[in-house]
Amino acid sequence: MDSVHDIGGTDNVGSIDTSPENSKSFDLDTKWEELVFPLLPALYGQKVFNFNTNRYTIEDAMDPVYYLEAPYYEHWLAGIEAMLTEQGIITKEEYQDRIDKVKQTEDPDDLMTEYNNEEITEAAIDVIENGTSERWRQETDPDDTAFEIGDEVRVKNIHPTGHTRCPEYIRNVEGVIDEIMGxxxxxxxxxxxxxxxxxxxxxxxxxxxxxxxxxxxxxxEHFEGNETTYISLYESYLESV
Incomplete structure (x- = not known):
């Protein structure tokens, strides 16, 4: 699905802000961000849903304008809320009831319940320290691949209705296989x-x-030493030239 998260190469969006000030958007500056941050690795660690399911849910759940304007960790929260309700772990009514109680409480911290579970904590820490994707990577026998290093390929001009990690701006562009990554x-x-x-x-x-x-x-606009781009792509995204 081509959605707002994939805006590379889109006209009139502007350049990427790489300033130190912009990188602070990932900092945990507020209490609610500190509470949201551990939820995702905890849910991954308990295998409630996987990383790619969460990405797709965020794309589907958030209005494009809302997505672009919302703080980074609000994306996380929107995905978590949607996944938990879709899987029936919480209902929309229960969620709204909790919101109403928070609004009516002078100190929302009074509603917090202390909960300690070593298994969930250890699983969450494992996800934070080791990630979720590298553990799935396997070595590849070159004889089992459709392409070899040096092969000329073209990225398929696909427009899937579901989730994809194939950037829209690279579709229908020709390149050369530089490395087989696994x-x-x-x-x-x-x-x-x-x-x-x-x-x-x-x-x-x-x-x-x-x-x-x-x-x-x-x-x-050419820049010396910056004439090429390297992108990691799955085999099914590619075709021979």
Whole structure:
């Protein structure tokens, strides 16, 4: 699904703000952000849902304008809320009832219940320290891949109705296989598996080298030493030239 999270190369969006000030948007500056942050790794650690399912839920749950204006961790919260209600873990009525109680309480901290579970805590810490995707990666036998290093490929011009990690701006652009990175479960399928469910079949992932002018066109502003872009792409996103 082509959604607001994939705006690379989109006209009139502007450049990426790489300033130190902008990076502070990921800091936990407020109490609610401190509370939201551990929820996601805790839910991953308990295999309530997987990373790609959460990404897709955020894309589907948030209005594009809301997505662009909301703080970073509000994206997390919107995805968590949607997933928990979709899976029936909480109902929308229970969620709204809790909101109403918070609004009516002078000190919302009074509603907090202390809950300690070592298993959940350890699983959450494991996700924070080790991530969720590398553990799925496997070495790939070159004989089992459709492409070899040096092969010329084209990114398929796909427009899936579900989740995808194939950037829209790179579709229909030709490049060269630079590295075979291993295998990993295809996010496009993984996002639509309930919880952790059965792992879908892993497929090869390639590091593909692109000429920037091929991506951005003749008006591309050239910078010395910055003439190429490397993108990691799944095998099913590619076709031979």
């Amino acid at each position: 295998t990993q479960t295809l996010p496009d399928k993984r996002a639509h598996v309930d919880g952790f469910g059965e792992y879908t079949t892993p497929e090869p992932v390639y590091h593909v080298k692109f000429n920037n002018e091929d991506i951005w066109g003749e008006d591309y």
